Amino acid sequence: MKRITLRVKAAPALRIDARTLLPATLAPLSESEVARLPLWHGTERIALADLFDVHMHATPEAEPSIAFEGDLQRFDRIGCAMDGGSIVVDGSVGDLAGVQMSAGTLTVSGNCGDFVACEMAGGRIEIGGHSGDFAAAALPGSMDGMRGGTLIVRGHAGERLGDRMRRGTALVFGDAGAFAASRMVAGTIGIAGNVGEHLAYGMRRGSLILPGMRHLPETDRFVEIRAEVSVFWRLVARSLAREGGAFGELVRRTPRRLAGDISVDGRGELLVAG
Known part of the structure; x- marks a missing residue:
């Protein structure tokens, strides 16, 4: 070829x-x-x-x-x-x-600019540096963001990471800006570094994994729950471990689980494994 x-x-x-x-x-x-x-x-x-x-x-x-x-x-x-x-x-x-x-x-x-992996449905994108705003999000005027596939950002991500995300996996090895996982519908987002304000604003479903977060930003939109998640956690942790870095250590940690965004009757989850 x-x-x-x-x-x-x-x-x-x-x-x-x-x-x-x-x-x-x-x-x-x-x-x-x-x-x-x-x-x-x-x-x-x-x-x-x-x-x-x-x-x-x-x-x-x-x-x-x-x-x-x-x-x-x-x-x-x-x-x-x-x-x-x-x-x-x-x-x-x-x-x-x-x-x-x-x-x-x-x-x-x-690095890459804004809107990387928007409405992505399959395949793999890997950014060695930083990404701009609206990574794995919806295009202007669209209701659906990333729909499948894998996005890896080895550096930092801008604002609105995973906005309206519906499916797939997006991992950021650095920090993420404000409104990460906003209006998320489904899928998996992992952020190894720090996060900006209004985390998971309007989140309805999906999983947001924070392996390096020891002190979650103050929010009254999520509540901690004690449901058993060990089987689910082992499956997710093994899947993400192949990417290495902070995500390679997840299998040896036990996460805190918070559910929300309760202001929109959301059933999403924050898995804090710091």
């Missing part, structure tokens, strides 16, 4: 919509055809070769892949609606990375 390497020549003056640069889309094309692909640069259509050096070679991998090299902070929608294959970015990316992705893998060594 093909591996396509796209090396950035220079950062564009305006933002670029990169939603068409998907493994399944580029794999059937020749190197010259990829170089001629049109991209929008503001209101102007330019050729892909104006921005990237293109190189293609065969690999033993079963699925096609794209490797981006360079600063892609002005490139939005990397991996948008991807349904297979893999994308590896050696650098940072712009907004809406992996939005509405259903399969495949997206790996970013640097």
Whole structure:
């Protein structure tokens, strides 16, 4: 199968919509055809070769892949609606990375902008640095956030992490901003570091795991309960342990369990394992 390497020549003056640069889309094309692909640069259509050096070679991998090299902070929608294959970015990316992705893998060594993994339905996204606001959340005007798959953020996450999340797993190894897990409907969110204000505001269902939290921020919207959760906890802890870090230690801890958000008759849970 093909591996396509796209090396950035220079950062564009305006933002670029990169939603068409998907493994399944580029794999059937020749190197010259990829170089001629049109991209929008503001209101102007330019050729892909104006921005990237293109190189293609065969690999033993079963699925096609794209490797981006360079600063892609002005490139939005990397991996948008991807349904297979893999994308590896050696650098940072712009907004809406992996939005509405259903399969495949997206790996970013640097940071990403806002709205990463929004409405994601499957596959895996891993961000080596920090993410912006609304990670794994709903797009503006939509009622549903992340719907499946896995999002890993090795650094910090911005505000509204997992807003309206319905399914899937989102793990943050650093801190998260205000309104994390707000209006969450289902799924699993883990935050290893500190959290901002209004944690799990309007949460209805789902699980929010806080492995490093020794003192939960004051909230009257959650109540501690004593229900037996050992079987469920072992299953979740083993599932998350493969990601390592603070989540690799969960199997050896016994969590406190709080239920809420009771202000909306919510049945979600905070599992505090600090």
